[in-house]
Amino acid sequence: MPLLDVQNLKTYFFTLRGSVKAVDDISFQVEKGEALGLAGESGCGKTTAALSILKILPKGGSILGGQILFKDKDIVKLDENEMRKKIRWKGISIVFQGAMNALNPVYKVGDQIVEAILAHEPNAKKNEAEERTAKLLELVGIGSSRANNYPHEFSGGMRQRALIAMSVACNPDLLIADEPGTALDVIVQAQVLKMMKELKSRLNLAMILITHDLSIIAETCEKCAIMYAGKIVENGDIVSIFKDPLHPYTQGLIQAFPSIKTAKTEMTSIPGFPPDLLYPPSGCRFHPRCPYVMDVCKKEEPNPIEVATGHYVECHLVGKR
Amino acid sequence: MKEPLVEVEDLKKWFPVKGGLFSTIFSRKQLFVRAVDGISFKIMKGEVFGLAGESGSGKTTTGRLILRLIEPTSGKLCLEGKNIATLSEKELKKMRRRMQIIFQDPYESLNPRMTISDILEEPLSVQGISSPAERKNKVSRALEDVELIPAEEFLHRFPHELSGGQRQRVAVARALILEPGFIVADEPVSMLDVSTRAEVLTLMLDLVKKFNISLLYITHDLALARHMCDRLAIMYLGKIMEFASVEKIVHEHLHPYTKALISAVPVPDPTSERIEVVVKGEIPSPINPPSGCRFHTRCPEYLGDICRTKEPQLIEIKPEHYVACHIYTK
Numbered sequence: 001m002p003l004l005d006v007q008n009l010k011t012y013f014f015t016l017r018g019s020v021k022a023v024d025d026i027s028f029q030v031e032k033g034e035a036l037g038l039a040g041e042s043g044c045g046k047t048t049a050a051l052s053i054l055k056i057l058p059k060g061g062s063i064l065g066g067q068i069l070f071k072d073k074d075i076v077k078l079d080e081n082e083m084r085k086k087i088r089w090k091g092i093s094i095v096f097q098g099a100m101n102a103l104n105p106v107y108k109v110g111d112q113i114v115e116a117i118l119a120h121e122p123n124a125k126k127n128e129a130e131e132r133t134a135k136l137l138e139l140v141g142i143g144s145s146r147a148n149n150y151p152h153e154f155s156g157g158m159r160q161r162a163l164i165a166m167s168v169a170c171n172p173d174l175l176i177a178d179e180p181g182t183a184l185d186v187i188v189q190a191q192v193l194k195m196m197k198e199l200k201s202r203l204n205l206a207m208i209l210i211t212h213d214l215s216i217i218a219e220t221c222e223k224c225a226i227m228y229a230g231k232i233v234e235n236g237d238i239v240s241i242f243k244d245p246l247h248p249y250t251q252g253l254i255q256a257f258p259s260i261k262t263a264k265t266e267m268t269s270i271p272g273f274p275p276d277l278l279y280p281p282s283g284c285r286f287h288p289r290c291p292y293v294m295d296v297c298k299k300e301e302p303n304p305i306e307v308a309t310g311h312y313v314e315c316h317l318v319g320k321r
Numbered sequence: 322m323k324e325p326l327v328e329v330e331d332l333k334k335w336f337p338v339k340g341g342l343f344s345t346i347f348s349r350k351q352l353f354v355r356a357v358d359g360i361s362f363k364i365m366k367g368e369v370f371g372l373a374g375e376s377g378s379g380k381t382t383t384g385r386l387i388l389r390l391i392e393p394t395s396g397k398l399c400l401e402g403k404n405i406a407t408l409s410e411k412e413l414k415k416m417r418r419r420m421q422i423i424f425q426d427p428y429e430s431l432n433p434r435m436t437i438s439d440i441l442e443e444p445l446s447v448q449g450i451s452s453p454a455e456r457k458n459k460v461s462r463a464l465e466d467v468e469l470i471p472a473e474e475f476l477h478r479f480p481h482e483l484s485g486g487q488r489q490r491v492a493v494a495r496a497l498i499l500e501p502g503f504i505v506a507d508e509p510v511s512m513l514d515v516s517t518r519a520e521v522l523t524l525m526l527d528l529v530k531k532f533n534i535s536l537l538y539i540t541h542d543l544a545l546a547r548h549m550c551d552r553l554a555i556m557y558l559g560k561i562m563e564f565a566s567v568e569k570i571v572h573e574h575l576h577p578y579t580k581a582l583i584s585a586v587p588v589p590d591p592t593s594e595r596i597e598v599v600v601k602g603e604i605p606s607p608i609n610p611p612s613g614c615r616f617h618t619r620c621p622e623y624l625g626d627i628c629r630t631k632e633p634q635l636i637e638i639k640p641e642h643y644v645a646c647h648i649y650t651k
Contacts, residue, residue, distance in 0.1 A: 041514040155603045185375035185541065190585035190598045212515055215544075215587035219596060238591040256515050257589040260544045260571060267548055269519030273484040
């Protein structure tokens with residue numbers, strides 16, 4: 001039984017111009033203690049998918065269908081009160097994009113973590129929460145004495161660490177990290193990613209890592225789902241995704257990332273640009289940019305096909321094999 | 322490749338730190354952010370020269386200094402043998418035909434109220450080049466050069482009607498339209514989607530070769546720098562730590578900082594070795610940079626007092642391979 005089982009999730013945004021199909025029928029699973037990378041270009045719906053899991057969609061967005069089974073319970077059916085009491089922070093927590101600005105500048109970092117603990121565990125005592133905060137900060141590699149500092153006294157990397165410490169404050173089973181590496185320099189990014197990997201194995205955390213950078217996923221995750229225009233086009237363990245990508249979009253995306261370790265390779269890109277999700281293309285959403293487009297691609301939406309255990313692809317090319 | 326087009330010698334830019342009223346009156350010492358602190362290099366004709374480093378290392382400031390978009394504190398800056406650091410405004414305007422820049426964010430560097438044809442024509446009219454009819458020709462040709470074809474379809478559009486990749490192509494066309502000898506590209510693809518990055522970079526490389534332009538490519542992404550550049554300089558806190566041909570930097574790097582930087586680049590291959598982080602902490606403040614070697618506070622190969630007290634010089638350790646580190650001068 002997977003820890004998180006998302007099935008046929010649909011999240012649309014309603015605007016004056018029509019409905020934006022930001023997440024359209026996606027399914028994926030995350031096991032306990034496992035990291036899933038959710039990759040795709042900007043606007044492909046990866047952040048919306050994460051916000052749907054926590055039911056914290058911005059105005060206008062709503063979940064129209066599907067199930068989100070967390071520990072076998074469907075979160076979609078829970079009301080706001082139950083979400084707050086049972087799921088958020090204690091079950092699933094999130095580290096938002098842009099760690100630089102996520103902390104409140106006028107409160108001490110330690111106090112902000114204490115506040116999070118007290119708000120979600122009404123029985124906890126303040127001094128207990130303070131002790132836990134000190135331990136949490138040490139866990140992410142910040143000296144506990146720094147709890148009395150204000151966010152501006154922290155560097156970018158430390159702020160990101162403090163937020164990660166805060167996110168695991170109430171012992172969640174699943175941590176969602178939205179672009180944890182962007183906005184950080186390479187060396188600091190490597191430090192933070194390493195710390196997250198250690199945290200994951202120490203706390204037996206499941207993680208969903210949202211990023212546009214495939215190399216970060218290769219570095220930290222066990223499984224990877226590639227999103228394009230609101231759909232998951234390919235999903236599997238990272239070795240098969242990186243070594244044997246079957247969807248033309250995955251292939252294109254991987255070729256767009258040069259590696260510094262191997263011999264210099266030709267860098268190619270995918271012609272065209274992602275579609276407007278108000279009016280997504282008919283059939284396979286990737287067909288206007290696909291180098292192998294066939295007639296069937298324009299008419300019929302491809303269904304997910306399991307090519308090997310746990311490796312799913314949505315492409316008519318694969319269906320024909 | 323033999324002739325240098327751009328020569329930079331001991332270039333410095335110190336930004337004064339503005340204090341509050343109290344500190345302005347009572348503080349004796351004026352503080353400076355030493356964004357660029359004495360760097361020298363040459364860019365050859367037709368060469369792609371890369372500047373890489375973490376944020377705050379001074380690479381963007383260097384790019385702007387070379388075009389004199391900001392005034393250098395001291396140092397010599399030569400383009401085609403002329404020292405631009407001392408030119409008057411009028412002479413400088415003439416020189417601007419020869420040097421252009423492509424900015425990072427094509428969503429902000431193009432005026433949203435101007436059509437593409439106006440955007441591309443403006444440099445020509447500012448410089449007073451050719452008749453209006455000829456300018457239209459040039460604009461169309463520039464659009465074709467950057468593969469925005471058919472040109473007529475783009476002429477009357479506004480920037481918001483184009484995708485990020487197309488906008489950055491317009492920015493490339495705007496830089497090319499004056500037929501410059503030297504272009505600075507400041508993180509030209511960091512705002513673009515990954516799937517369109519490659520085509521913009523490949524296009525830039527093709528154009529640089531076609532028109533024999535020298536390019537200063539500024540980036541924090543070493544994997545992309547390797548793809549683009551002939552030679553690469555690694556900057557840290559306003560200083561060049563190492564510079565050599567890009568393959569030497571990637572495979573035979575000598576400076577501990579370069580080593581740390583290269584090993585921290587994530588590799589898009591799950592079966593390759595994982596990153597090992599040897600360097601602790603983050604880049605210190607450029608207001609009070611560490612004494613001696615600026616990297617000594619984080620250096621995993623710290624030698625002792627010499628690193629703390631004496632600043633290493635950039636020395637040619639191997640042919641065409643310059644390093645500023647005491648390990649190699651002892």
